[in-house]
Amino acid sequence: MNAPLITIENLKKRFDIRMGAFGEKAASVHALDDFTADIIEGETFSLVGESGCGKSTTGFCILNLQRPSGGRVIYKGTDLATLDEDGMRPFRRDLQIVFQDPYSTLNPRMTIGEALSEPILFHGLATKAELPARLTRLLADVGLSQRFASRYPHELSGGQRQRVAIARALACEPRFIVCDEAISALDVSVQAQILNLLLDLQEKYKLTYLFIAHDLAVVRHISDRVGVMYLGRLAELAPAQALFATPLHPYTRALLSAVPEANPHAAQTRQRLQGEVPSPLNPPSGCRFHTRCPLARDTCRATVPPLREVAPGHRVACHAVTSATTTNWEPVSA
Template identity: 80%
Template sequence: MTAPLLSIRNLTKEFPVRLGAFGERAATVHALDCLNIDISEGETLSLVGESGCGKSTTGYCVLNIQRPTSGSVIYAGTDIAQLDDDGMRPFRRDLQIVFQDPYSTLNPRMTIGEALAEPILFHGLARKSEIRDRLHQLLADVGLSERFASRYPHELSGGQRQRVAIARALACQPRFIVCDEAISALDVSVQAQILNLLLDLQQKYGLTYLFIAHDLAVVRHISDRVGVMYLGRLAELAPAAALFVQPLHPYTRALLSAVPSTDPRAARTRQRLQGEVPSPLAPPPGCRFHTRCPLARAQCRSDVPPLREVVSGHSVACHAVSSPTATNWEHSPA
């Protein structure tokens, strides 16, 4: 194994909020709780989970767009989680992000060319005289003609805007891109185009992706490894192939079972997860999934299950699962 490109260590994020009509009650949203992941160069690591699981927060904290409450993010030997804006600036070129909503991700008052040229000129990556060629190449990379450079965002379709957003992320020749639900808001027929584009660009430039999504089929399609998150913690982390063939955590199994299938007969005979995700304002003690878990035992209500590697590269945080074969699935009432 080579050294990871990026190491996330004990990353924790809490948001103070004020509740009540007059903000009289202080509370804390526990968005992310002691997350540990290594991301290798050139891989696609996906984080999946339901809303409030902390997957987007992870992306923002890794890029230091939101400052983590504690923990570190080691990139190129530096703990970037501790850096301020000025200290972060040189790293911004390497670490980029593509957002979910193509309609608000571009400044409506700037042409596509201006939007793409800004980071290049700001970081001094090209001279004014070279900028035209660079724009041409960037737009070509994302499958757009040079003529888009003089257009404004409102003249573009959602898919085209998302291509521009990807080009903007590429403008500084980054090594790592966070794709925060980058295709979720797009139309079905356009999603596949953008997924293909992301795969092509990864091949061409050796990019590393942190892919944040809720669509398991999409995640399975493009990921090397997948982390399943629940209420701010990793439930399971495994190579994509292993996770989808042999999901070990009860939450992963439930998520997979909830994926709509295009086979009408299969679709009507699935197991269902009952209840809803508890509030991150007051996450349950012990295993945070125990309130919905069909296997929950007394231990799950009090002890936090550690993330253990049960097979090489396949880790799971569940008291009921000690190895891929020795689970108590068979004895479960569900």
């Protein structure tokens, strides 16, 4: 196994909600709590979970695009969480992000060539004379011909625009890319093409990905490891193969049971998710999943379950799970 590229310790993010004439703090959104994990060089580390569970916040806080409220993000021996924008400058090139909507990163008035030249020149990665050859290579890397350099974003299909967004991240010669729902808005056939492209680029340029997605079936095929998040916390973290073969957290089991082909075992023991996700303004005490968990009991309501390693690399935050093969508790009838 390679060494960690990024070490994340107890990462936390609160969004303060301010109201009133003087902007007093009225409440806090608990968007991310105690996120601890290494991201290993060259791996695809995926994050899954329902909408609002803190996946994007995790990505933004790692890149310090949103300032964490606590915790550390160690990259090249430096805690990124302590840096302001000036301090981040030497690291920005290495750490890139691709969003779901490429329109948000592409200026509609710039040609694709101009959009791709900008980061190359900004980071001094080519001279003006070298630029045309660099652009041609970059477009070829994402499967686009040189003709695309003179086109505008609105002239491209969704898949082509996402290729350009990937090229723009790649232009910086990064080491780490957060792919935040980067394929979610695309047609299924195009999704597969962009996924394959990401995998090819990963191999060619030794990239490390944090891949954020709703679609568990997609994650299964491309991930080395998968983190399942619930209401701002990691519920389970495991090698992809182990997570799909032996999901241990009741939340992971419920998520997988909604994708029967993803896990025949979970399909047999169907545990449909009950109710709605509680508000992150006032998350449940103890285990945040207790309001929806069929196994919940008093301990769960009182104490936060630690993320414990129950098999090599397989960590679970559940009081009921003490080994990699068993969930000790029976469902509690209402």
